Amino acid sequence: DSGVTQTPKHLITATGQRVTLRCSPRSGDLSVYWYQQSLDQGLQFLIQYYNGEERAKGNILERFSAQQFPDLHSELNLSSLELGDSALYFCASSVGRVEDTQYFGPGTRLTVL
Amino acid sequence: ILNVEQSPQSLHVQEGDSTNFTCSFPSSNFYALHWYRWETAKSPEALFVMTLNGDEKKKGRISATLNTKEGYSYLYIKGSQPEDSATYLCAHAGGTSYGKLTFGQGTILTVHP
Numbered sequence: 001d002s003g004v005t006q007t008p009k010h011l012i013t014a015t016g017q018r019v020t021l022r023c024s025p026r027s028g029d030l031s032v033y034w035y036q037q038s039l040d041q042g043l044q045f046l047i048q049y050y051n052g053e054e055r056a057k058g059n060i061l062e063r064f065s066a067q068q069f070p071d072l073h074s075e076l077n078l079s080s081l082e083l084g085d086s087a088l089y090f091c092a093s094s095v096g097r098v099e100d101t102q103y104f105g106p107g108t109r110l111t112v113l
Numbered sequence: 114i115l116n117v118e119q120s121p122q123s124l125h126v127q128e129g130d131s132t133n134f135t136c137s138f139p140s141s142n143f144y145a146l147h148w149y150r151w152e153t154a155k156s157p158e159a160l161f162v163m164t165l166n167g168d169e170k171k172k173g174r175i176s177a178t179l180n181t182k183e184g185y186s187y188l189y190i191k192g193s194q195p196e197d198s199a200t201y202l203c204a205h206a207g208g209t210s211y212g213k214l215t216f217g218q219g220t221i222l223t224v225h226p
Contacts, residue, residue, distance in 0.1 A: 101159045
């Protein structure tokens with residue numbers, strides 16, 4: 001158990017819908033990272049937040065947005081969902097620097113029908 | 114090298130064999146190189162983070178080396194056991210985006226009893 005929690009574990013929804021994925025970092029970690037893993041691709045970095053502020057951005061679609069709240073939990077919002085958004089979404093947390101170990105949560109499997 | 118590349122893609126070894134994999138990454142503006150172990154149906158588990166050229170890290174039977182000048186890292190497993198079967202991922206932090214980790218596609222290791 002990494003200490004990072006993610007909810008829900010599984011999510012099944014329809015195209016065009018909007019969902020919110022939630023992540024709570026390890027105690028003491030200030031940074032949260034979101035990753036997407038599709039069937040045909042490796043782990044893709046989406047976005048990083050540090051202490052409530054966006055710090056780094058990957059190839060995150062405009063339909064996706066994230067935020068980190070004062071209690072340091074983070075939410076990833078996915079809207080106007082398409083079939084291709086079906087993937088495993090991981091959250092990771094770390095102290096904050098790129099050379100710090102990132103601890104991964106169990107992931108949320110999103111299926112868009 | 115523009116992306117993070119891992120070789121081989123997959124590897125089958127017998128219990129007791131020693132093995133190694135390669136991770137190649139862009140050598141300019143290097144910040145850190147991470148290695149993760151990812152078992153099926155679980156989340157990636159951090160093995161090592163390396164930041165300095167010539168770094169060597171060891172954890173039990175697993176060790177890793179880093180060459181930032183030529184842009185490669187090796188992961189070694191001595192005396193492979195069936196429980197070592199997993200996907201081994203490397204992730205590079207560098208370039209213009211400080212916080213971003215770019216993952217390789219992974220090496221799938223299967224250790225046969």
